[in-house]
Amino acid sequence: GDFRREKYIFPIDEEEKNRLDIFHKFFLVARDNNLFSAPLDVKQALRVLDLGTGTGIWAIELSEYVLSLDERFRRRGLDFNMIQPEMIPPTMNPPQSFDIEGSWDTIDRDWDFIRAQMLFGSIQCWREMYQKMFMHLKPGIGYMEQVEIDWVPRCDDGTLPTDSALGEWASKLLKSLDRHGRSMRVDPEETRRQLALAGFTDIDETVIKVCYCPWSEDRHERQVGRWFNIGLSQGLTALSCFPMRRMLGMSQKDVKDLCLKAKRDMCDLRYHAYCRVYIWTARKPDLEPSTKEPVSARGYDAEKVPVLSREPSSTWI
Structure with a gap:
Protein backbone atom coordinates (compact mmCIF):
# COMPACT_ATOMS: atom_id res chain seq x y z
CA GLY A 1 0.00 0.00 0.00
CA ASP A 2 0.94 3.68 -0.23
CA PHE A 3 1.61 3.98 3.52
CA ARG A 4 4.19 1.22 3.21
CA ARG A 5 6.00 3.02 0.40
CA GLU A 6 6.03 6.17 2.54
CA LYS A 7 7.85 4.27 5.29
CA TYR A 8 9.94 1.70 3.41
CA ILE A 9 11.42 3.36 0.35
CA PHE A 10 13.72 0.59 -0.85
CA PRO A 11 12.85 -1.92 -3.60
CA ILE A 12 11.17 -5.26 -2.86
CA ASP A 13 11.57 -6.98 -6.24
CA GLU A 14 13.25 -10.29 -7.10
CA GLU A 15 16.67 -8.65 -7.44
CA GLU A 16 16.31 -7.17 -3.97
CA LYS A 17 15.39 -10.56 -2.55
CA ASN A 18 18.59 -11.96 -4.03
CA ARG A 19 20.59 -9.09 -2.57
CA LEU A 20 19.09 -9.67 0.87
CA ASP A 21 20.20 -13.28 0.71
CA ILE A 22 23.70 -12.21 -0.34
CA PHE A 23 23.88 -9.87 2.65
CA HIS A 24 22.76 -12.75 4.86
CA LYS A 25 25.79 -14.69 3.62
CA PHE A 26 27.98 -11.64 4.19
CA PHE A 27 26.86 -11.35 7.80
CA LEU A 28 27.47 -15.06 8.36
CA VAL A 29 31.03 -14.80 7.04
CA ALA A 30 31.69 -11.64 9.04
CA ARG A 31 30.41 -13.33 12.21
CA ASP A 32 32.27 -16.62 11.75
CA ASN A 33 29.05 -18.42 10.79
CA ASN A 34 27.24 -17.39 13.96
CA LEU A 35 23.55 -16.63 13.47
CA PHE A 36 23.39 -14.63 16.70
CA SER A 37 25.61 -13.25 19.45
CA ALA A 38 23.21 -13.16 22.41
CA PRO A 39 23.94 -15.86 25.04
CA LEU A 40 20.89 -17.98 24.25
CA ASP A 41 20.50 -21.53 25.51
CA VAL A 42 19.43 -23.24 22.29
CA LYS A 43 18.89 -26.51 24.14
CA GLN A 44 15.87 -24.96 25.84
CA ALA A 45 12.49 -24.26 24.27
CA LEU A 46 12.91 -20.81 22.70
CA ARG A 47 10.52 -18.31 21.17
CA VAL A 48 12.21 -16.00 18.67
CA LEU A 49 10.74 -12.90 17.00
CA ASP A 50 12.48 -11.65 13.84
CA LEU A 51 11.61 -8.03 13.02
CA GLY A 52 11.79 -7.06 9.36
CA THR A 53 12.45 -10.69 8.45
CA GLY A 54 12.86 -9.96 4.72
CA THR A 55 13.17 -13.20 2.76
CA GLY A 56 13.16 -15.11 6.04
CA ILE A 57 16.49 -16.80 5.29
CA TRP A 58 17.97 -16.07 8.74
CA ALA A 59 14.91 -17.41 10.53
CA ILE A 60 14.76 -20.48 8.32
CA GLU A 61 18.40 -21.35 8.98
CA LEU A 62 17.96 -20.78 12.70
CA SER A 63 14.84 -22.92 12.73
CA GLU A 64 16.52 -25.76 10.87
CA TYR A 65 19.45 -25.73 13.27
CA VAL A 66 17.41 -25.58 16.46
CA LEU A 67 14.96 -28.17 15.14
CA SER A 68 17.77 -30.69 15.40
CA LEU A 69 18.03 -29.85 19.10
CA ASP A 70 14.49 -29.16 20.28
CA GLU A 71 11.22 -29.36 18.36
CA ARG A 72 9.60 -27.03 20.91
CA PHE A 73 11.46 -24.07 19.39
CA ARG A 74 9.07 -21.56 17.83
CA ARG A 75 9.95 -18.61 15.64
CA ARG A 76 7.88 -15.91 13.96
CA GLY A 77 8.84 -13.25 11.44
CA LEU A 78 7.21 -9.85 10.99
CA ASP A 79 7.57 -7.67 7.92
CA PHE A 80 5.66 -5.20 5.75
CA ASN A 81 6.24 -7.29 2.67
CA MET A 82 5.34 -10.96 2.27
CA ILE A 83 8.35 -12.10 0.23
CA GLN A 84 9.21 -15.23 2.18
CA PRO A 85 9.14 -18.74 0.64
CA GLU A 86 6.01 -20.86 1.03
CA MET A 87 7.92 -23.88 2.37
CA ILE A 88 9.14 -23.22 5.91
CA PRO A 89 10.42 -25.47 8.73
CA PRO A 90 7.76 -26.89 11.09
CA THR A 91 9.22 -24.87 13.97
CA MET A 92 8.32 -21.60 12.25
CA ASN A 93 4.99 -19.88 12.54
CA PRO A 94 3.99 -18.39 9.17
CA PRO A 95 5.44 -14.87 8.72
CA GLN A 96 2.98 -12.03 9.24
CA SER A 97 2.55 -8.76 7.39
CA PHE A 98 2.90 -6.30 10.24
CA ASP A 99 3.77 -2.64 10.77
CA ILE A 100 6.35 -2.90 13.55
CA GLU A 101 6.07 0.84 14.14
CA GLY A 102 2.39 0.45 14.97
CA SER A 103 0.69 -1.15 17.95
CA TRP A 104 2.11 -4.41 19.31
CA ASP A 105 -1.07 -5.25 21.23
CA THR A 106 -1.50 -8.49 19.26
CA ILE A 107 2.09 -9.62 19.87
CA ASP A 108 2.82 -12.03 22.73
CA ARG A 109 4.92 -10.81 25.63
CA ASP A 110 6.95 -13.94 26.31
CA TRP A 111 9.70 -13.93 23.71
CA ASP A 112 13.17 -15.24 24.53
CA PHE A 113 14.85 -13.37 21.70
CA ILE A 114 13.88 -10.41 19.50
CA ARG A 115 16.12 -9.66 16.55
CA ALA A 116 16.47 -6.66 14.21
CA GLN A 117 18.93 -6.44 11.33
CA MET A 118 19.55 -3.63 8.83
CA LEU A 119 16.54 -1.64 10.00
CA PHE A 120 18.33 1.71 10.28
CA GLY A 121 16.73 3.81 7.55
CA SER A 122 13.33 2.15 8.05
CA ILE A 123 12.38 3.14 11.63
CA GLN A 124 11.42 6.65 12.68
CA CYS A 125 11.74 6.38 16.47
CA TRP A 126 14.14 3.84 17.94
CA ARG A 127 13.30 4.90 21.48
CA GLU A 128 9.78 3.54 20.99
CA MET A 129 11.06 0.44 19.19
CA TYR A 130 13.40 -0.47 22.04
CA GLN A 131 10.56 0.04 24.52
CA LYS A 132 8.37 -2.37 22.53
CA MET A 133 11.13 -4.95 22.43
CA PHE A 134 11.63 -4.59 26.17
CA MET A 135 7.94 -4.99 26.98
CA HIS A 136 7.63 -8.17 24.89
CA LEU A 137 10.66 -10.08 26.19
CA LYS A 138 10.67 -12.51 29.10
CA PRO A 139 11.97 -10.87 32.29
CA GLY A 140 15.39 -12.03 33.37
CA ILE A 141 16.21 -14.17 30.35
CA GLY A 142 14.91 -12.32 27.29
CA TYR A 143 17.49 -10.82 24.93
CA MET A 144 17.35 -8.37 22.05
CA GLU A 145 19.92 -8.17 19.28
CA GLN A 146 20.41 -5.53 16.62
CA VAL A 147 22.81 -5.67 13.65
CA GLU A 148 23.52 -2.57 11.57
CA ILE A 149 26.02 -1.34 8.98
CA ASP A 150 27.76 2.02 9.37
CA TRP A 151 28.14 2.88 5.69
CA VAL A 152 30.62 5.74 6.20
CA PRO A 153 33.88 4.78 4.41
CA ARG A 154 37.03 4.94 6.50
CA CYS A 155 40.66 4.68 5.46
CA ASP A 156 43.66 4.50 7.78
CA ASP A 157 46.49 4.84 5.25
CA GLY A 158 45.30 7.72 3.06
CA THR A 159 44.80 5.60 -0.07
CA LEU A 160 41.15 6.65 -0.44
CA PRO A 161 40.96 10.21 -1.84
CA THR A 162 39.26 12.69 0.47
CA ASP A 163 36.93 13.67 -2.39
CA SER A 164 36.14 10.09 -3.41
CA ALA A 165 32.85 9.22 -5.07
CA LEU A 166 32.40 6.51 -2.44
CA GLY A 167 32.49 9.12 0.31
CA GLU A 168 30.12 11.38 -1.63
CA TRP A 169 27.71 8.48 -2.15
CA ALA A 170 27.62 7.59 1.54
CA SER A 171 27.18 11.23 2.54
CA LYS A 172 24.24 11.76 0.18
CA LEU A 173 22.60 8.46 1.10
CA LEU A 174 22.71 9.32 4.80
CA LYS A 175 21.53 12.87 4.15
CA SER A 176 18.57 11.63 2.12
CA LEU A 177 17.47 9.25 4.89
CA ASP A 178 17.84 12.04 7.45
CA ARG A 179 15.39 14.12 5.42
CA HIS A 180 13.10 11.11 5.17
CA GLY A 181 12.92 11.09 8.97
CA ARG A 182 14.32 7.56 9.23
CA THR A 201 20.95 -4.33 31.11
CA ASP A 202 24.05 -6.32 30.10
CA ILE A 203 24.40 -4.13 27.01
CA ASP A 204 27.21 -5.36 24.77
CA GLU A 205 28.52 -3.84 21.57
CA THR A 206 30.62 -5.68 18.99
CA VAL A 207 32.34 -3.86 16.13
CA ILE A 208 33.48 -5.69 12.99
CA LYS A 209 35.74 -4.12 10.37
CA VAL A 210 34.35 -4.63 6.86
CA CYS A 211 36.53 -3.91 3.82
CA TYR A 212 34.66 -2.53 0.81
CA CYS A 213 36.59 -4.99 -1.37
CA PRO A 214 39.10 -7.79 -0.64
CA TRP A 215 42.17 -5.56 -0.31
CA SER A 216 43.24 -6.69 3.17
CA GLU A 217 46.20 -8.98 3.83
CA ASP A 218 44.09 -10.76 6.45
CA ARG A 219 42.39 -13.84 4.97
CA HIS A 220 39.18 -13.46 6.99
CA GLU A 221 38.87 -9.77 6.14
CA ARG A 222 39.32 -10.59 2.45
CA GLN A 223 36.48 -13.10 2.58
CA VAL A 224 34.24 -10.62 4.35
CA GLY A 225 35.18 -7.95 1.81
CA ARG A 226 34.34 -10.21 -1.13
CA TRP A 227 30.80 -10.90 0.06
CA PHE A 228 30.21 -7.29 1.09
CA ASN A 229 31.43 -6.07 -2.29
CA ILE A 230 29.14 -8.48 -4.13
CA GLY A 231 26.08 -7.47 -2.15
CA LEU A 232 26.68 -3.73 -2.19
CA SER A 233 27.87 -3.43 -5.79
CA GLN A 234 24.74 -5.22 -6.98
CA GLY A 235 22.44 -3.15 -4.80
CA LEU A 236 24.08 0.26 -4.86
CA THR A 237 21.72 1.90 -7.35
CA ALA A 238 18.61 0.27 -5.91
CA LEU A 239 19.59 1.38 -2.42
CA SER A 240 20.23 4.95 -3.56
CA CYS A 241 17.80 5.81 -6.33
CA PHE A 242 14.53 6.50 -4.54
CA PRO A 243 15.98 8.28 -1.45
CA MET A 244 18.32 10.52 -3.43
CA ARG A 245 15.79 11.39 -6.11
CA ARG A 246 12.94 12.08 -3.71
CA MET A 247 14.76 13.64 -0.77
CA LEU A 248 17.65 15.41 -2.52
CA GLY A 249 16.01 16.21 -5.85
CA MET A 250 18.68 14.43 -7.88
CA SER A 251 17.87 13.19 -11.37
CA GLN A 252 17.92 9.49 -12.10
CA LYS A 253 20.94 10.02 -14.36
CA ASP A 254 22.86 11.85 -11.64
CA VAL A 255 22.14 9.09 -9.12
CA LYS A 256 23.23 6.37 -11.52
CA ASP A 257 26.39 8.29 -12.46
CA LEU A 258 27.29 8.75 -8.78
CA CYS A 259 26.65 5.08 -8.04
CA LEU A 260 28.80 4.02 -11.00
CA LYS A 261 31.70 6.16 -9.77
CA ALA A 262 31.23 4.93 -6.19
CA LYS A 263 31.22 1.34 -7.42
CA ARG A 264 34.54 1.93 -9.18
CA ASP A 265 35.99 3.25 -5.94
CA MET A 266 34.73 0.37 -3.83
CA CYS A 267 36.09 -2.19 -6.31
CA ASP A 268 39.53 -0.57 -6.56
CA LEU A 269 42.03 -2.66 -4.58
CA ARG A 270 44.31 0.37 -4.29
CA TYR A 271 41.76 2.08 -2.04
CA HIS A 272 41.92 0.57 1.43
CA ALA A 273 38.45 1.68 2.44
CA TYR A 274 36.36 -0.05 5.05
CA CYS A 275 33.19 0.45 7.05
CA ARG A 276 31.87 -1.17 10.22
CA VAL A 277 29.19 -3.58 11.33
CA TYR A 278 27.76 -2.99 14.81
CA ILE A 279 26.07 -5.69 16.86
CA TRP A 280 24.25 -4.79 20.06
CA THR A 281 22.84 -7.33 22.49
CA ALA A 282 20.98 -6.50 25.69
CA ARG A 283 18.98 -8.37 28.33
CA LYS A 284 15.67 -7.58 29.98
CA PRO A 285 16.28 -7.83 33.75
CA ASP A 286 13.99 -9.42 36.30
CA LEU A 287 11.16 -7.02 37.02
CA GLU A 288 10.96 -6.70 40.78
CA PRO A 289 8.26 -4.42 42.20
CA SER A 290 10.79 -1.70 42.91
CA THR A 291 11.92 -1.61 39.27
CA LYS A 292 8.50 -1.09 37.70
CA GLU A 293 8.79 2.68 37.97
CA PRO A 294 9.37 4.73 34.79
CA VAL A 295 12.84 4.21 33.40
CA SER A 296 15.22 7.14 33.71
CA ALA A 297 18.85 7.76 32.82
CA ARG A 298 19.79 7.52 36.51
CA GLY A 299 23.18 5.90 36.95
CA TYR A 300 23.76 5.34 33.23
CA ASP A 301 27.29 5.78 31.92
CA ALA A 302 27.76 5.08 28.21
CA GLU A 303 31.51 4.82 28.70
CA LYS A 304 31.06 1.76 30.93
CA VAL A 305 29.19 -0.30 28.34
CA PRO A 306 31.51 -3.07 27.06
CA VAL A 307 32.67 -2.54 23.49
CA LEU A 308 34.33 -5.43 21.67
CA SER A 309 36.41 -4.67 18.57
CA ARG A 310 36.44 -8.25 17.32
CA GLU A 311 34.19 -10.89 15.84
CA PRO A 312 31.71 -12.21 18.43
CA SER A 313 32.46 -15.51 20.10
CA SER A 314 30.37 -18.49 19.11
CA THR A 315 27.30 -19.47 21.11
CA TRP A 316 26.80 -22.56 18.99
CA ILE A 317 28.71 -24.50 16.35
Missing part, protein backbone atom coordinates in the same frame (compact mmCIF):
# COMPACT_ATOMS: atom_id res chain seq x y z
CA SER A 183 18.01 7.95 9.81
CA MET A 184 20.51 5.38 8.62
CA ARG A 185 23.35 6.91 10.62
CA VAL A 186 25.02 4.77 13.26
CA ASP A 187 25.61 6.52 16.59
CA PRO A 188 26.89 3.78 18.92
CA GLU A 189 26.78 5.85 22.09
CA GLU A 190 23.22 7.01 21.40
CA THR A 191 22.11 3.44 20.70
CA ARG A 192 23.58 2.22 23.99
CA ARG A 193 21.95 5.14 25.79
CA GLN A 194 18.52 4.42 24.31
CA LEU A 195 18.80 0.73 25.20
CA ALA A 196 19.62 1.65 28.78
CA LEU A 197 16.74 4.14 28.93
CA ALA A 198 14.38 1.42 27.74
CA GLY A 199 15.42 -0.65 30.75
CA PHE A 200 17.89 -3.10 29.23
Whole structure:
Protein backbone atom coordinates (compact mmCIF):
# COMPACT_ATOMS: atom_id res chain seq x y z
CA GLY A 1 0.00 0.00 0.00
CA ASP A 2 0.94 3.68 -0.23
CA PHE A 3 1.61 3.98 3.52
CA ARG A 4 4.19 1.22 3.21
CA ARG A 5 6.00 3.02 0.40
CA GLU A 6 6.03 6.17 2.54
CA LYS A 7 7.85 4.27 5.29
CA TYR A 8 9.94 1.70 3.41
CA ILE A 9 11.42 3.36 0.35
CA PHE A 10 13.72 0.59 -0.85
CA PRO A 11 12.85 -1.92 -3.60
CA ILE A 12 11.17 -5.26 -2.86
CA ASP A 13 11.57 -6.98 -6.24
CA GLU A 14 13.25 -10.29 -7.10
CA GLU A 15 16.67 -8.65 -7.44
CA GLU A 16 16.31 -7.17 -3.97
CA LYS A 17 15.39 -10.56 -2.55
CA ASN A 18 18.59 -11.96 -4.03
CA ARG A 19 20.59 -9.09 -2.57
CA LEU A 20 19.09 -9.67 0.87
CA ASP A 21 20.20 -13.28 0.71
CA ILE A 22 23.70 -12.21 -0.34
CA PHE A 23 23.88 -9.87 2.65
CA HIS A 24 22.76 -12.75 4.86
CA LYS A 25 25.79 -14.69 3.62
CA PHE A 26 27.98 -11.64 4.19
CA PHE A 27 26.86 -11.35 7.80
CA LEU A 28 27.47 -15.06 8.36
CA VAL A 29 31.03 -14.80 7.04
CA ALA A 30 31.69 -11.64 9.04
CA ARG A 31 30.41 -13.33 12.21
CA ASP A 32 32.27 -16.62 11.75
CA ASN A 33 29.05 -18.42 10.79
CA ASN A 34 27.24 -17.39 13.96
CA LEU A 35 23.55 -16.63 13.47
CA PHE A 36 23.39 -14.63 16.70
CA SER A 37 25.61 -13.25 19.45
CA ALA A 38 23.21 -13.16 22.41
CA PRO A 39 23.94 -15.86 25.04
CA LEU A 40 20.89 -17.98 24.25
CA ASP A 41 20.50 -21.53 25.51
CA VAL A 42 19.43 -23.24 22.29
CA LYS A 43 18.89 -26.51 24.14
CA GLN A 44 15.87 -24.96 25.84
CA ALA A 45 12.49 -24.26 24.27
CA LEU A 46 12.91 -20.81 22.70
CA ARG A 47 10.52 -18.31 21.17
CA VAL A 48 12.21 -16.00 18.67
CA LEU A 49 10.74 -12.90 17.00
CA ASP A 50 12.48 -11.65 13.84
CA LEU A 51 11.61 -8.03 13.02
CA GLY A 52 11.79 -7.06 9.36
CA THR A 53 12.45 -10.69 8.45
CA GLY A 54 12.86 -9.96 4.72
CA THR A 55 13.17 -13.20 2.76
CA GLY A 56 13.16 -15.11 6.04
CA ILE A 57 16.49 -16.80 5.29
CA TRP A 58 17.97 -16.07 8.74
CA ALA A 59 14.91 -17.41 10.53
CA ILE A 60 14.76 -20.48 8.32
CA GLU A 61 18.40 -21.35 8.98
CA LEU A 62 17.96 -20.78 12.70
CA SER A 63 14.84 -22.92 12.73
CA GLU A 64 16.52 -25.76 10.87
CA TYR A 65 19.45 -25.73 13.27
CA VAL A 66 17.41 -25.58 16.46
CA LEU A 67 14.96 -28.17 15.14
CA SER A 68 17.77 -30.69 15.40
CA LEU A 69 18.03 -29.85 19.10
CA ASP A 70 14.49 -29.16 20.28
CA GLU A 71 11.22 -29.36 18.36
CA ARG A 72 9.60 -27.03 20.91
CA PHE A 73 11.46 -24.07 19.39
CA ARG A 74 9.07 -21.56 17.83
CA ARG A 75 9.95 -18.61 15.64
CA ARG A 76 7.88 -15.91 13.96
CA GLY A 77 8.84 -13.25 11.44
CA LEU A 78 7.21 -9.85 10.99
CA ASP A 79 7.57 -7.67 7.92
CA PHE A 80 5.66 -5.20 5.75
CA ASN A 81 6.24 -7.29 2.67
CA MET A 82 5.34 -10.96 2.27
CA ILE A 83 8.35 -12.10 0.23
CA GLN A 84 9.21 -15.23 2.18
CA PRO A 85 9.14 -18.74 0.64
CA GLU A 86 6.01 -20.86 1.03
CA MET A 87 7.92 -23.88 2.37
CA ILE A 88 9.14 -23.22 5.91
CA PRO A 89 10.42 -25.47 8.73
CA PRO A 90 7.76 -26.89 11.09
CA THR A 91 9.22 -24.87 13.97
CA MET A 92 8.32 -21.60 12.25
CA ASN A 93 4.99 -19.88 12.54
CA PRO A 94 3.99 -18.39 9.17
CA PRO A 95 5.44 -14.87 8.72
CA GLN A 96 2.98 -12.03 9.24
CA SER A 97 2.55 -8.76 7.39
CA PHE A 98 2.90 -6.30 10.24
CA ASP A 99 3.77 -2.64 10.77
CA ILE A 100 6.35 -2.90 13.55
CA GLU A 101 6.07 0.84 14.14
CA GLY A 102 2.39 0.45 14.97
CA SER A 103 0.69 -1.15 17.95
CA TRP A 104 2.11 -4.41 19.31
CA ASP A 105 -1.07 -5.25 21.23
CA THR A 106 -1.50 -8.49 19.26
CA ILE A 107 2.09 -9.62 19.87
CA ASP A 108 2.82 -12.03 22.73
CA ARG A 109 4.92 -10.81 25.63
CA ASP A 110 6.95 -13.94 26.31
CA TRP A 111 9.70 -13.93 23.71
CA ASP A 112 13.17 -15.24 24.53
CA PHE A 113 14.85 -13.37 21.70
CA ILE A 114 13.88 -10.41 19.50
CA ARG A 115 16.12 -9.66 16.55
CA ALA A 116 16.47 -6.66 14.21
CA GLN A 117 18.93 -6.44 11.33
CA MET A 118 19.55 -3.63 8.83
CA LEU A 119 16.54 -1.64 10.00
CA PHE A 120 18.33 1.71 10.28
CA GLY A 121 16.73 3.81 7.55
CA SER A 122 13.33 2.15 8.05
CA ILE A 123 12.38 3.14 11.63
CA GLN A 124 11.42 6.65 12.68
CA CYS A 125 11.74 6.38 16.47
CA TRP A 126 14.14 3.84 17.94
CA ARG A 127 13.30 4.90 21.48
CA GLU A 128 9.78 3.54 20.99
CA MET A 129 11.06 0.44 19.19
CA TYR A 130 13.40 -0.47 22.04
CA GLN A 131 10.56 0.04 24.52
CA LYS A 132 8.37 -2.37 22.53
CA MET A 133 11.13 -4.95 22.43
CA PHE A 134 11.63 -4.59 26.17
CA MET A 135 7.94 -4.99 26.98
CA HIS A 136 7.63 -8.17 24.89
CA LEU A 137 10.66 -10.08 26.19
CA LYS A 138 10.67 -12.51 29.10
CA PRO A 139 11.97 -10.87 32.29
CA GLY A 140 15.39 -12.03 33.37
CA ILE A 141 16.21 -14.17 30.35
CA GLY A 142 14.91 -12.32 27.29
CA TYR A 143 17.49 -10.82 24.93
CA MET A 144 17.35 -8.37 22.05
CA GLU A 145 19.92 -8.17 19.28
CA GLN A 146 20.41 -5.53 16.62
CA VAL A 147 22.81 -5.67 13.65
CA GLU A 148 23.52 -2.57 11.57
CA ILE A 149 26.02 -1.34 8.98
CA ASP A 150 27.76 2.02 9.37
CA TRP A 151 28.14 2.88 5.69
CA VAL A 152 30.62 5.74 6.20
CA PRO A 153 33.88 4.78 4.41
CA ARG A 154 37.03 4.94 6.50
CA CYS A 155 40.66 4.68 5.46
CA ASP A 156 43.66 4.50 7.78
CA ASP A 157 46.49 4.84 5.25
CA GLY A 158 45.30 7.72 3.06
CA THR A 159 44.80 5.60 -0.07
CA LEU A 160 41.15 6.65 -0.44
CA PRO A 161 40.96 10.21 -1.84
CA THR A 162 39.26 12.69 0.47
CA ASP A 163 36.93 13.67 -2.39
CA SER A 164 36.14 10.09 -3.41
CA ALA A 165 32.85 9.22 -5.07
CA LEU A 166 32.40 6.51 -2.44
CA GLY A 167 32.49 9.12 0.31
CA GLU A 168 30.12 11.38 -1.63
CA TRP A 169 27.71 8.48 -2.15
CA ALA A 170 27.62 7.59 1.54
CA SER A 171 27.18 11.23 2.54
CA LYS A 172 24.24 11.76 0.18
CA LEU A 173 22.60 8.46 1.10
CA LEU A 174 22.71 9.32 4.80
CA LYS A 175 21.53 12.87 4.15
CA SER A 176 18.57 11.63 2.12
CA LEU A 177 17.47 9.25 4.89
CA ASP A 178 17.84 12.04 7.45
CA ARG A 179 15.39 14.12 5.42
CA HIS A 180 13.10 11.11 5.17
CA GLY A 181 12.92 11.09 8.97
CA ARG A 182 14.32 7.56 9.23
CA SER A 183 18.01 7.95 9.81
CA MET A 184 20.51 5.38 8.62
CA ARG A 185 23.35 6.91 10.62
CA VAL A 186 25.02 4.77 13.26
CA ASP A 187 25.61 6.52 16.59
CA PRO A 188 26.89 3.78 18.92
CA GLU A 189 26.78 5.85 22.09
CA GLU A 190 23.22 7.01 21.40
CA THR A 191 22.11 3.44 20.70
CA ARG A 192 23.58 2.22 23.99
CA ARG A 193 21.95 5.14 25.79
CA GLN A 194 18.52 4.42 24.31
CA LEU A 195 18.80 0.73 25.20
CA ALA A 196 19.62 1.65 28.78
CA LEU A 197 16.74 4.14 28.93
CA ALA A 198 14.38 1.42 27.74
CA GLY A 199 15.42 -0.65 30.75
CA PHE A 200 17.89 -3.10 29.23
CA THR A 201 20.95 -4.33 31.11
CA ASP A 202 24.05 -6.32 30.10
CA ILE A 203 24.40 -4.13 27.01
CA ASP A 204 27.21 -5.36 24.77
CA GLU A 205 28.52 -3.84 21.57
CA THR A 206 30.62 -5.68 18.99
CA VAL A 207 32.34 -3.86 16.13
CA ILE A 208 33.48 -5.69 12.99
CA LYS A 209 35.74 -4.12 10.37
CA VAL A 210 34.35 -4.63 6.86
CA CYS A 211 36.53 -3.91 3.82
CA TYR A 212 34.66 -2.53 0.81
CA CYS A 213 36.59 -4.99 -1.37
CA PRO A 214 39.10 -7.79 -0.64
CA TRP A 215 42.17 -5.56 -0.31
CA SER A 216 43.24 -6.69 3.17
CA GLU A 217 46.20 -8.98 3.83
CA ASP A 218 44.09 -10.76 6.45
CA ARG A 219 42.39 -13.84 4.97
CA HIS A 220 39.18 -13.46 6.99
CA GLU A 221 38.87 -9.77 6.14
CA ARG A 222 39.32 -10.59 2.45
CA GLN A 223 36.48 -13.10 2.58
CA VAL A 224 34.24 -10.62 4.35
CA GLY A 225 35.18 -7.95 1.81
CA ARG A 226 34.34 -10.21 -1.13
CA TRP A 227 30.80 -10.90 0.06
CA PHE A 228 30.21 -7.29 1.09
CA ASN A 229 31.43 -6.07 -2.29
CA ILE A 230 29.14 -8.48 -4.13
CA GLY A 231 26.08 -7.47 -2.15
CA LEU A 232 26.68 -3.73 -2.19
CA SER A 233 27.87 -3.43 -5.79
CA GLN A 234 24.74 -5.22 -6.98
CA GLY A 235 22.44 -3.15 -4.80
CA LEU A 236 24.08 0.26 -4.86
CA THR A 237 21.72 1.90 -7.35
CA ALA A 238 18.61 0.27 -5.91
CA LEU A 239 19.59 1.38 -2.42
CA SER A 240 20.23 4.95 -3.56
CA CYS A 241 17.80 5.81 -6.33
CA PHE A 242 14.53 6.50 -4.54
CA PRO A 243 15.98 8.28 -1.45
CA MET A 244 18.32 10.52 -3.43
CA ARG A 245 15.79 11.39 -6.11
CA ARG A 246 12.94 12.08 -3.71
CA MET A 247 14.76 13.64 -0.77
CA LEU A 248 17.65 15.41 -2.52
CA GLY A 249 16.01 16.21 -5.85
CA MET A 250 18.68 14.43 -7.88
CA SER A 251 17.87 13.19 -11.37
CA GLN A 252 17.92 9.49 -12.10
CA LYS A 253 20.94 10.02 -14.36
CA ASP A 254 22.86 11.85 -11.64
CA VAL A 255 22.14 9.09 -9.12
CA LYS A 256 23.23 6.37 -11.52
CA ASP A 257 26.39 8.29 -12.46
CA LEU A 258 27.29 8.75 -8.78
CA CYS A 259 26.65 5.08 -8.04
CA LEU A 260 28.80 4.02 -11.00
CA LYS A 261 31.70 6.16 -9.77
CA ALA A 262 31.23 4.93 -6.19
CA LYS A 263 31.22 1.34 -7.42
CA ARG A 264 34.54 1.93 -9.18
CA ASP A 265 35.99 3.25 -5.94
CA MET A 266 34.73 0.37 -3.83
CA CYS A 267 36.09 -2.19 -6.31
CA ASP A 268 39.53 -0.57 -6.56
CA LEU A 269 42.03 -2.66 -4.58
CA ARG A 270 44.31 0.37 -4.29
CA TYR A 271 41.76 2.08 -2.04
CA HIS A 272 41.92 0.57 1.43
CA ALA A 273 38.45 1.68 2.44
CA TYR A 274 36.36 -0.05 5.05
CA CYS A 275 33.19 0.45 7.05
CA ARG A 276 31.87 -1.17 10.22
CA VAL A 277 29.19 -3.58 11.33
CA TYR A 278 27.76 -2.99 14.81
CA ILE A 279 26.07 -5.69 16.86
CA TRP A 280 24.25 -4.79 20.06
CA THR A 281 22.84 -7.33 22.49
CA ALA A 282 20.98 -6.50 25.69
CA ARG A 283 18.98 -8.37 28.33
CA LYS A 284 15.67 -7.58 29.98
CA PRO A 285 16.28 -7.83 33.75
CA ASP A 286 13.99 -9.42 36.30
CA LEU A 287 11.16 -7.02 37.02
CA GLU A 288 10.96 -6.70 40.78
CA PRO A 289 8.26 -4.42 42.20
CA SER A 290 10.79 -1.70 42.91
CA THR A 291 11.92 -1.61 39.27
CA LYS A 292 8.50 -1.09 37.70
CA GLU A 293 8.79 2.68 37.97
CA PRO A 294 9.37 4.73 34.79
CA VAL A 295 12.84 4.21 33.40
CA SER A 296 15.22 7.14 33.71
CA ALA A 297 18.85 7.76 32.82
CA ARG A 298 19.79 7.52 36.51
CA GLY A 299 23.18 5.90 36.95
CA TYR A 300 23.76 5.34 33.23
CA ASP A 301 27.29 5.78 31.92
CA ALA A 302 27.76 5.08 28.21
CA GLU A 303 31.51 4.82 28.70
CA LYS A 304 31.06 1.76 30.93
CA VAL A 305 29.19 -0.30 28.34
CA PRO A 306 31.51 -3.07 27.06
CA VAL A 307 32.67 -2.54 23.49
CA LEU A 308 34.33 -5.43 21.67
CA SER A 309 36.41 -4.67 18.57
CA ARG A 310 36.44 -8.25 17.32
CA GLU A 311 34.19 -10.89 15.84
CA PRO A 312 31.71 -12.21 18.43
CA SER A 313 32.46 -15.51 20.10
CA SER A 314 30.37 -18.49 19.11
CA THR A 315 27.30 -19.47 21.11
CA TRP A 316 26.80 -22.56 18.99
CA ILE A 317 28.71 -24.50 16.35
